[in-house]
Amino acid sequence: MTVSDFRPVSESDEPPPFYRAVGGEVDVFRAAARRGSPILLKGPTGCGKTRFVEAMAYELGRELITVAGHEDMTSADLVGRFLLKGGETVWVDGPLTRAVREGAICYLDEIVEARQDTTVVIHPLADHRRELPIDRLGTTLAAAPGFQLVISYNPGYQSILKNLKESTRQRFVAISLDFPAPAVETEVVAREAGIDAATAESLVVLGNAIRNLDGSALNEVASTRMLILAGGLVAEGLPLRAAVQAAVVEVLSDDPEVVRGLGELVDAVLPRQ
Template identity: 70%
Template sequence: MADEHTLAHQNGAGPTAGTGRPFYQAVGNEEAVFKAAYRQGLSLVLKGPTGCGKTRFVEAMAHDLGRPLITVACHDDLTTADLVGRYLLRGGETVWVDGPLTRAVREGAICYLDEVVEARQDTTVVLHPLADYRRQLPIERLGETLNAAPGFGLVVSYNPGYQSVLKDLKDSTRQRMVAIEFGFPAPEVEEGIVAHEAGVDADTAAELVRFGQAIRRLESGGLREVASTRVLIAAGRLVAEGLPMYVAAEAAIAGTLTDDVAVNRSLKEMIGVYLTSHD
């Protein structure tokens, strides 16, 4: 089980070899598996809870491999044309514009489809010839099939614990990929991540992590998602700005995990128990 951590998605080009390496601390063999699969032209699926850092891991791997990264945040309305491309009117002329997946195939970039199961299944089928030995992208509108340029890599991610049966990854897609499973890191590792990313001292990071772990131990408590490393970092950043710990935790953790009044009240009571030293 690998640790991962932190933040956001970016559409378009991501880190390249010319920038500093995104902060990522490995705890298992996840980096070796990713790089071995990439060198063999194998696609990857990253499985793990929301907010523990799958995106940061991919950014770090793209940096290490010296490849540009194109990230797509998948959603219900994502169509095949959104990924592959479409004809658009420009200056009175109809021109073809590549989608992010096609750009990655042409340029030899790593294409990362974040939360891929949020996309419609008829959209993700286009990945099949890219994800297996063919490494090809059929573009029906152009009547051509692109061979992936050297350096191209396909990576997708999703949260298996959150998705419904209707939004699971199809077996025909899953079995074309190498899987890497992620979970929340061990406490001492997560404390270091929170301290580094939020710019807070070790004691503050330790308190936030203990609080996060307490939330994760709840059987359900009406929460759809537990406290991720991402929200702990956000709370730490508020503390770094001078906010009291309990204010930061209410805003960045309790307030973001639920809209249920009773559950929110319970989380605030937990804040009083675990973060009292900073009231």
């Protein structure tokens, strides 16, 4: 695959997904795409990993097939299976097989949530072989030009029992993403939620206050995604405090004491209405 394989953005009829680069991640992705190298995205929930992949797929002119990892997902869910249709048994490609055949980008989100056999099946696709064994068909499928594998996970969230094996990690080019700097995050929240910069800035200040809590009992922190959701409620006419309560505070915890503590933090940080 060469640079000439990429379609210019201007040839697409759809507007590009909005993504604000915060470092060298775009350059790394472009270089890896030219080589067909698989990419591992690391970063907290809601920091923009999925949007980043969407934006790069658009720029590179690649179809994007996204699969959300979960604990019940098996290799058959990715590769495919035989199904009964009209009284006949027919083979139906899974999303990974479709991407391999069509030369698409296959994005496996939170891959470590899936069963271990799911990770093993991607190994021959993620090294020099670039092929997918389909045991049930007794065949091996070579990846079409343009195919690229992208996986993601949240290192801070996964337990030690759910981590990527070294044999898997070493096949990938890794890109670390994090929440953007306040000025950039304010721009993103304002644009995505459709609110003014001052309101977006207040949400970002709150988000960073929650992220910097000492000894927090929270499993997750306030993500950029959460701040955009809160901003969207404000854009629909909801007061800022009520929007934050619904989209941030109540989402982060079910513990009444934690919710109360977050509410006090919100009262201290947000401007009085």
